[in-house]
Amino acid sequence: MKTGATEPSARRETTAVRSLAEERVLFDLVGALLAENVCGIAERAVEVQREGELFLRVDMEPMRYLLIPVRAASMTAYRCRSADLVEVQIGEHGEAVSARLNPLQLMRRVKELAAARNESLPGLAVFEADLHTAILHTELSMRAICEQAEAGVDPFESFAAAERYASFRDRPFHPTARVKGGFSADDYRSYCAEYGAEICLRWLAVRRSVLTFGAGTAAGEAADLVLDRAERARLRESFVRAGISEADYLALPVHPWQLERVILTQFVPEIEARDFIPLDFVGGAFQATSSVRSLVPKRETNDHLKLPIGIISLGARRVLPALYMLNGERGQRLLAQAVERDQVLASTLALCDEGIWWAYHLPGSDLFEDRPRHLSALIRRYPDLEAGDQLLPMSALCVDSLPQEGHLFDRWLKHRGEAVTKRAICDLFQEVCTAFFSAALRLLRLGVLPEMHGQNVVLRLRAGRVVGLLLRDHDTVRLHLPWMRACGLDDPGYIVKPDRPNSLYNDRPDGLIYYLQTLCISVNLYAILDALSRAYSIDEAELWQVVRQTLAEGLNEVPFAAEQRAILDRELFERQVWPTKLLITPLLQQSGPAGASMPAGSGTTINPLCRAELTS
Structure with missing residues (x-):
C-alpha cells in the first residue's frame, strides 16, 4: 500500500521537474531566436495585446500562427514572459489553440520558416538533439539544486561550495548550456559540479620524450603538486609493478571519464607502443567546477587542476591543447606586465599562475593537430590570500x-x-x-x-x-x-x-x-x-x-x-x-x-x- 501510494507521487514530481526544465530551456531558446532573428522569426513577429498582456504573433503557413508571451527588455526588444507559447489554428469557424509548444516543437516551426526562405541550417539536426539533451541535463541540474537547498550548503563556506553554487546557472541565456554531450545521467551526477561528488583521479605514465611542458614545471611534477605523501608512495609502487622508471616516464593525472572513454579506446597505438601506460593507481580527490574540466582539490592547497575531457559543450570539445596553454603563458606574462604599469591594478588585481602544465606532443608535430589535445594537465596555482x-x-x-x-x-x-x-x-x-x-x-x-x-x-x-x-x-x-x-x-x-x-x-x-x-x-x-x-x-x-x-x-x-x-x-x-x-x-x-x-x-x-x- 505504501509503495503504491508513493509511486504516483514520484511520477508527478518527475513530471513537474521535467516541465520546469522544459520551461527554462524554452525561455532561453525564445530569447535567442528573437534576438538573432533566426530564419526571419523576429521580422515576421507583430505585437498584439491580449487581455492587457503583450504577445508576439508569428504567422505560419497554412492558416496558423505562433503566439509568444513576451515583455519589453533592455538589451533586446523582447524577453519571453512565460512558457505559454502556443500555436493557433485559423479555421472557418474562428481560431483555436491547437498546442502549447515545447522547445523541440518550436524548433520544428523554425525549420518550416527555414524551408520557406530556402535557408540552409546544416547544424539543425545536432542542435535539436542538443535541445533534447539540454532538457534532460537541466532536469538533473534542477534536482541537484533542490538537494543543495535542502542541505543548506553555504557558498561562503568554501571555494568548492561557491563553485558548486555558481554551476547552477551555467552559460547565461544559452538554451543548450547544460548539455554535456557524451555524459549519461550517471556521468552527469558523478562529474558535474551541481552534485558536488568526489572525483578520484586516474593516472597514466607517459613517455617523457612525447611530452611538451610549460615554463613553470620547475615547481614540481604533477604528482608532487596534486598528491599527498602517502599517495605519492603508492604511485611509485605502481611504477614498479609496471616495470618502468620515473626517469623515462612522467605520471599524468587523467579524468576518470577521459581515461575510460577516450584514452583506452582511441589511443590504442600509443598504449601498444608503451608511450602511454595506464597505472593501477587511483589518487587525488577533487570536485568539479561549472566548466567540468577544472577541478577543485578536496585537500587544503592552492594547486587546482585543469584536465581535458572529450565531452561536447556549446559546440566545442572540452579538451586542452598545448597551443592554448602556450598562449595562456603569454597572456599571463602580458597581464603581469600590465599590472605593473598601474598602481591600482597592482593592489587590486591578482592572477592565477597557469604556467605549470604538460601535454602530449610529438617532437616536430603541428601544434594545431586534433589528437594530442586529449591528453594534458594544467596546474592552476591560486595566490595566497590574507x-x-x-x-x-x-x-x-x-x-x-x-x-x-x-x-x-x-x-x-x-x-x-x-x-x-x-x-x-x-x-x-x-x-x-x-x-x-x-x-x-x-x-x-x-x-x-x-x-x-x-x-x-x-x-x-x-x-x-x-x-x-x-x-x-x-x-x-x-x-x-x-x-x-x-x-x-x-x-x-x-x-x-x-x-x-x-x-x-x-x-x-x-x-x-x-x-x-x-x-x-x-x-x-x-x-x-x-x-x-x-x-x-x-x-x-x-x-x-x-x-x-x-x-x-x-x-x-x-x-x-x-x-x-x-x-x-x-x-x-x-x-x-x-x-x-x-x-x-x-x-x-x-x-x-x-x-x-x-x-x-x-x-x-x-x-x-x-x-x-x-x-x-
Whole structure:
C-alpha cells in the first residue's frame, strides 16, 4: 500500500521537474531566436495585446500562427514572459489553440520558416538533439539544486561550495548550456559540479620524450603538486609493478571519464607502443567546477587542476591543447606586465599562475593537430590570500533564486550585517560593478582585455566587502597593439594559425572594446542584473542605471588618453546599437565535427546604456 501510494507521487514530481526544465530551456531558446532573428522569426513577429498582456504573433503557413508571451527588455526588444507559447489554428469557424509548444516543437516551426526562405541550417539536426539533451541535463541540474537547498550548503563556506553554487546557472541565456554531450545521467551526477561528488583521479605514465611542458614545471611534477605523501608512495609502487622508471616516464593525472572513454579506446597505438601506460593507481580527490574540466582539490592547497575531457559543450570539445596553454603563458606574462604599469591594478588585481602544465606532443608535430589535445594537465596555482579573505566567482551572482531561499545577495548582505532592502541590493550591485569596471577599464587603457565573463572572474572579499578581483584562464587575453605600445607593453607573440582570422590581435580599438561590451557587460553583468531584477522585482532599467553610472565614473577615474576616451564614449554611450555575441546561429550553421573552440558569430542589439540614460 505504501509503495503504491508513493509511486504516483514520484511520477508527478518527475513530471513537474521535467516541465520546469522544459520551461527554462524554452525561455532561453525564445530569447535567442528573437534576438538573432533566426530564419526571419523576429521580422515576421507583430505585437498584439491580449487581455492587457503583450504577445508576439508569428504567422505560419497554412492558416496558423505562433503566439509568444513576451515583455519589453533592455538589451533586446523582447524577453519571453512565460512558457505559454502556443500555436493557433485559423479555421472557418474562428481560431483555436491547437498546442502549447515545447522547445523541440518550436524548433520544428523554425525549420518550416527555414524551408520557406530556402535557408540552409546544416547544424539543425545536432542542435535539436542538443535541445533534447539540454532538457534532460537541466532536469538533473534542477534536482541537484533542490538537494543543495535542502542541505543548506553555504557558498561562503568554501571555494568548492561557491563553485558548486555558481554551476547552477551555467552559460547565461544559452538554451543548450547544460548539455554535456557524451555524459549519461550517471556521468552527469558523478562529474558535474551541481552534485558536488568526489572525483578520484586516474593516472597514466607517459613517455617523457612525447611530452611538451610549460615554463613553470620547475615547481614540481604533477604528482608532487596534486598528491599527498602517502599517495605519492603508492604511485611509485605502481611504477614498479609496471616495470618502468620515473626517469623515462612522467605520471599524468587523467579524468576518470577521459581515461575510460577516450584514452583506452582511441589511443590504442600509443598504449601498444608503451608511450602511454595506464597505472593501477587511483589518487587525488577533487570536485568539479561549472566548466567540468577544472577541478577543485578536496585537500587544503592552492594547486587546482585543469584536465581535458572529450565531452561536447556549446559546440566545442572540452579538451586542452598545448597551443592554448602556450598562449595562456603569454597572456599571463602580458597581464603581469600590465599590472605593473598601474598602481591600482597592482593592489587590486591578482592572477592565477597557469604556467605549470604538460601535454602530449610529438617532437616536430603541428601544434594545431586534433589528437594530442586529449591528453594534458594544467596546474592552476591560486595566490595566497590574507587571513579571512574569501573568493566568490562572479558567475555565482547570476544564479536564479533557489528553492526555499532567495538570491545569493540575501546571504551576502546577512554576512555584512545589512538588511535586505532595494537600496542595499542596488548598492551591493554597484560595489561589484565598481570593482569589475576598475580592473577592466584599466587593462583596456593599456590595450589589453582578458575574457572577463563570470566564470573567469573571481571576486576577492574581505569582511564581506569587494577588495579586488582574481583572474584565471589566460589563453584568450586579447589586445590592441598600438595602445599597448603607447604604454610600453610588448607583443606577447601569440601562436596563431597562419592565414586564419583570430580574436587575440585586434587591429582596431573598437575590436577590443567589443569584448568589454559583450563578455564583460552583456554576458557577465547583464546575467547578474537579470537575476537580481527577477529575484527582487526591481525594474531592469533601474539596475542598468547603476551599470551606466558606475561605468561612467570608472572611465573618469582611469587616465585614458583623449583619443581613447573619445572612442570609448562613442562606442559605449553614443551608438544606438551594440555588438552582441550570437548564441545559437553559429550552432545552426556548424557543419563537421566539434573543435576545441566554441563556434562564434556577431550581431547587433540595442545599446542598453542609451536606454538607461533615457529612463534616468
